Amino acid sequence: MNNLRKYWYIATLVMVMALLLGRYLSLNSVAAQTESPLFPGSEPPPTPHPIKGPALTALAPAADAKLRVFAQALALVEEQYAEPKPVKDLVYGAIQGVVSTLDPHSSFMNPEEFRELQIETKGKFSGIGIEITMKDRILMVVSPIEGTPAYQAGLLAGDQILKINDQSTKNMTLTEAVRMIRGPKGSKVTLTINREGFPQPRDFFIVREIIPIRSVRARVLDGGIGYIRLSTFQDQTDNDLRAMLKKMQQRLSPFKGLILDLRNDPGGLLDQAVRVADEFLASGLIVYTEGRNPQQNMRFYARPGHKSENVSVPLVVLINEGSASASEIVAGALKDQKRALIMGSKSFGKGSVQTIIPLEDGSALRLTTALYYTPSGQVINEKGIIPDVVVEEKQPSPDKTLQTLRDEALAKHMKKEGLTDKAWDRPITTAELDQDLQLKRAVEALRSWPPKGLAKQPKK
Amino acid sequence: MKRQKFHPRLFNRGRTWTILLVALALAATLCLQPLFGSPPVQGYDSLRLLSEALFEISNKYVHQRSEEEMMDGATRGMMSSLDPDSSFLSPQEYKDFRAGKKGQVAEAGVELIFKDHMLTVASALEDGPAFRAGLRQGDHILKINGQLVRNLTNQEAARRFQGPPNSSVKLQVLRNGLVKPLDLSVTLEPLAGLSVTSQMLGDSMAYLRIRYFNDDTHRDLAAAIKALQRPPAQLQGVVLDLRNNARGILGQGVRSASVWLGDKQIITTKGRIPETNKTYQGKVQDLAWKTPVPVVVLIDVGTARAAEVMAAALKDQAGAALLGEKSQGLCGLTRLQPLEDGSALVMTVAQCYTAKGQKIQGKGLEPDVPGKKAAAPSATSKETPKSLPPDQDLWVIQALEILKSGGKPPKLAQKGES
Numbered sequence: 001m002n003n004l005r006k007y008w009y010i011a012t013l014v015m016v017m018a019l020l021l022g023r024y025l026s027l028n029s030v031a032a033q034t035e036s037p038l039f040p041g042s043e044p045p046p047t048p049h050p051i052k053g054p055a056l057t058a059l060a061p062a063a064d065a066k067l068r069v070f071a072q073a074l075a076l077v078e079e080q081y082a083e084p085k086p087v088k089d090l091v092y093g094a095i096q097g098v099v100s101t102l103d104p105h106s107s108f109m110n111p112e113e114f115r116e117l118q119i120e121t122k123g124k125f126s127g128i129g130i131e132i133t134m135k136d137r138i139l140m141v142v143s144p145i146e147g148t149p150a151y152q153a154g155l156l157a158g159d160q161i162l163k164i165n166d167q168s169t170k171n172m173t174l175t176e177a178v179r180m181i182r183g184p185k186g187s188k189v190t191l192t193i194n195r196e197g198f199p200q201p202r203d204f205f206i207v208r209e210i211i212p213i214r215s216v217r218a219r220v221l222d223g224g225i226g227y228i229r230l231s232t233f234q235d236q237t238d239n240d241l242r243a244m245l246k247k248m249q250q251r252l253s254p255f256k257g258l259i260l261d262l263r264n265d266p267g268g269l270l271d272q273a274v275r276v277a278d279e280f281l282a283s284g285l286i287v288y289t290e291g292r293n294p295q296q297n298m299r300f301y302a303r304p305g306h307k308s309e310n311v312s313v314p315l316v317v318l319i320n321e322g323s324a325s326a327s328e329i330v331a332g333a334l335k336d337q338k339r340a341l342i343m344g345s346k347s348f349g350k351g352s353v354q355t356i357i358p359l360e361d362g363s364a365l366r367l368t369t370a371l372y373y374t375p376s377g378q379v380i381n382e383k384g385i386i387p388d389v390v391v392e393e394k395q396p397s398p399d400k401t402l403q404t405l406r407d408e409a410l411a412k413h414m415k416k417e418g419l420t421d422k423a424w425d426r427p428i429t430t431a432e433l434d435q436d437l438q439l440k441r442a443v444e445a446l447r448s449w450p451p452k453g454l455a456k457q458p459k460k
Numbered sequence: 461m462k463r464q465k466f467h468p469r470l471f472n473r474g475r476t477w478t479i480l481l482v483a484l485a486l487a488a489t490l491c492l493q494p495l496f497g498s499p500p501v502q503g504y505d506s507l508r509l510l511s512e513a514l515f516e517i518s519n520k521y522v523h524q525r526s527e528e529e530m531m532d533g534a535t536r537g538m539m540s541s542l543d544p545d546s547s548f549l550s551p552q553e554y555k556d557f558r559a560g561k562k563g564q565v566a567e568a569g570v571e572l573i574f575k576d577h578m579l580t581v582a583s584a585l586e587d588g589p590a591f592r593a594g595l596r597q598g599d600h601i602l603k604i605n606g607q608l609v610r611n612l613t614n615q616e617a618a619r620r621f622q623g624p625p626n627s628s629v630k631l632q633v634l635r636n637g638l639v640k641p642l643d644l645s646v647t648l649e650p651l652a653g654l655s656v657t658s659q660m661l662g663d664s665m666a667y668l669r670i671r672y673f674n675d676d677t678h679r680d681l682a683a684a685i686k687a688l689q690r691p692p693a694q695l696q697g698v699v700l701d702l703r704n705n706a707r708g709i710l711g712q713g714v715r716s717a718s719v720w721l722g723d724k725q726i727i728t729t730k731g732r733i734p735e736t737n738k739t740y741q742g743k744v745q746d747l748a749w750k751t752p753v754p755v756v757v758l759i760d761v762g763t764a765r766a767a768e769v770m771a772a773a774l775k776d777q778a779g780a781a782l783l784g785e786k787s788q789g790l791c792g793l794t795r796l797q798p799l800e801d802g803s804a805l806v807m808t809v810a811q812c813y814t815a816k817g818q819k820i821q822g823k824g825l826e827p828d829v830p831g832k833k834a835a836a837p838s839a840t841s842k843e844t845p846k847s848l849p850p851d852q853d854l855w856v857i858q859a860l861e862i863l864k865s866g867g868k869p870p871k872l873a874q875k876g877e878s
Contacts, residue, residue, distance in 0.1 A: 082736075
């Protein structure tokens with residue numbers, strides 16, 4: 001090992017010298033010059049694949065030239081850019097640039113962004129339990145989550161947050177506000193709230209707690225049909241789903257069918273997708289991945305053995321172009337195994353595995369390392385999952401802006417008009433169904449089960 | 461017998477990256493030391509981070525990527541992270557760029573920048589081809605002729621907006637607030653229309669509009685100002701409209717400001733190369749005003765570069781009130797630096813400071829008076845944006861009110877310094 005280190009050391013020095021002398025030595029020749037004195041006599045190379053020429057020739061001369069260009073650019077920026085820039089920022093920019101030559105799902109996160117991501121995917125964070133939004137530059141409570149400190153403190157949907165810890169929210173971005181409200185468990189935050197009916201703004205002192213993010217919401221329908229909507233796949237999704245299914249089995253007797261709504265679910269954790277699909281499958285392949293690196297080839301099967309817990313009721317899965325990644329894995333598995341009837345519109349087509357690779361300074365790469373394939377070998381990436389029964393959703397009129405859509409959704413939400421804003425065991429009404437054509441068709445399919453397309457049993 | 465835990469080939473590769481980058485860092489540092497002193501202290505650590513990232517990608521990414529491509533990306537990424545005007549041109553792009561400079565006959569009339577990794581319209585020339593096709597300031601361009609905009613420099617992008625007259629460019633555009641991307645088709649035309657126009661609003665107020673800056677703008681402006689002063693005019697105020705104007709380099713802005721201000725100090729640039737530290741002064745013979753007239757300058761988020769130079773100078777030296785919204789903050793000197801392999805860097809080497817010492821680059825100019833918001837700034841899809849005649853323009857009306865009440869913005873003038 002010592003020999004090896006020495007070898008590299010000298011190689012480095014030679015290269016530095018070469019560069020200093022301005023001689024554009026090709027890497028091959030550098031390697032050739034340093035090789036012989038380092039492995040004198042018949043001493044065997046330290047590894048089965050000897051480190052000699054190949055180590056350095058791994059870089060083609062063209063790449064070597066590009067490296068020199070990079071070094072030249074770096075030196076020029078360091079010396080001549082209008083103002084000094086920390087080398088770290090330049091390197092972050094460079095990594096960002098490398099990553100942007102890859103696919104759109106690969107990205108680079110600086111340490112701060114990486115920390116944020118860790119909070120989001122953990123499925124819980126400590127805070128006070130409110131969803132907030134910015135409307136006309138005013139920070140507003142969308143809804144306090146039931147059972148959380150914010151809820152107990154008496155915050156209401158529509159409350160305006162004027163100050164956080166005495167700091168005005170006027171020029172704050174939403175992210176900044178979220179960051180200020182979050183904090184370690186047990187610590188205190190003061191919100192200055194303006195509410196209709198308050199003669200003047202009032203301070204609310206709230207102690208932060210661990211807040212679970214809810215990814216599973218549900219309703220029931222008359223006739224023993226359950227409706228479960230997954231909004232994301234995170235740490236707690238499988239547990240929450242199982243708990244909800246259990247509640248449904250108790251509440252609905254007979255339990256005649258289930259609608260699993262994956263519309264606009266952008267996905268999340270792969271293992272959660274596998275676990276969610278596993279809830280409905282007794283055996284067989286769920287998904288497999290293939291990458292360039294054999295380490296990335298994996299196959300995921302449904303676990304046999306907890307069959308009693310499996311939900312065997314007829315199942316309709318709703319997807320749309322907002323269903324991506326983990327959602328598509330679930331839909332693909334249930335479709336290929338003929339466990340569910342897939343309805344809605346073609347899914348997004350994001351069937352690639354991203355691996356988070358932390359780098360030494362706390363930043364991280366999110367790298368596409370493999371592609372997903374459904375059990376029948378269909379690649380999901382860019383193709384998406386095609387529903388068994390296509391039901392297009394009502395298109396928003398093209399001139400509606402995102403802002404108006406959001407405002408409408410918010411208004412609905414505040415009036416508790418969203419489908420899952422009501423208590424889960426309150427049956428969905430006909431009027432509500434008329435608002436959602438895809439859901440309506442799913443209910444019809446369950447009521448006239450079995451559908452033609454699903455009559456066959458899955459092949460082994 | 462000394463087997464390694466790692467896959468040997470991969471191991472070697474990672475080491476290769478590390479070694480090379482370290483070598484280059486040392487070389488760069490040592491090379492520059494005698495010339496400039498102060499070697500980058502944490503350079504080594506930071507470069508190790510880059511080599512770590514390159515190693516992970518060459519090892520784990522789903523597709524094989526060539527080292528050349530990655531290194532190209534690194535240089536490009538580093539340059540674009542500096543500011544919207546800095547970029548890296550590959551040898552081919554540099555060649556095209558030089559060829560393009562010689563002048564394509566027709567264009568779309570847009571200024572483009574990279575903002576948050578998105579190709580963004582800095583300004584769309586009023587009544588120019590792109591403007592008429594529906595393109596607006598702030599639009600993000602996703603596709604050009606069906607091709608996804610990735611790894612493009614703004615110079616290269618700008619080149620795609622030039623071509624023979626009547627050829628067309630198909631764009632897919634993302635607009636803030638709109639749910640779906642828009643498809644637009646722009647027919648290229650030779651740049652037409654005056655850079656400076658003027659008209660009287662009533663008996664005593666004038667409206668001056670500079671749509672873009674070029675080498676003739678200061679002459680056109682001087683002519684327009686002289687015409688406005690011809691008897692029997694009794695000019696009491698001018699609205700200078702610099703909105704949606706990101707075309708024009710620093711020198712052109714200085715020249716035009718000089719028409720207004722004469723030999724006053726106009727703008728200062730500061731950089732790290734000694735010759736980029738400079739104060740630009742107007743020329744007394746350029747001055748076109750016989751007597752100073754109160755002026756309100758209209759700025760918006762499309763106001764950049766030469767227009768920012770002029771707005772800043774008029775505010776500091778002629779007491780002009782800036783009305784509207786914060787300007788873009790793109791005011792610097794760039795330098796083109798060819799590299800050894802035929803590629804080139806475009807790098808900002810100096811930034812503008814107003815006569816009062818405020819930095820413009822990255823910050824923009826704050827308006828003294830915020831412009832009134834129109835009732836509903838609809839971002840609706842197909843409707844062609846139309847420019848209102850000045851006398852119906854909300855901000856022009858607002859500016860006229862200020863001029864009529866003595867040319868000073870009500871109360872707000874004091875807060876400027878903060």
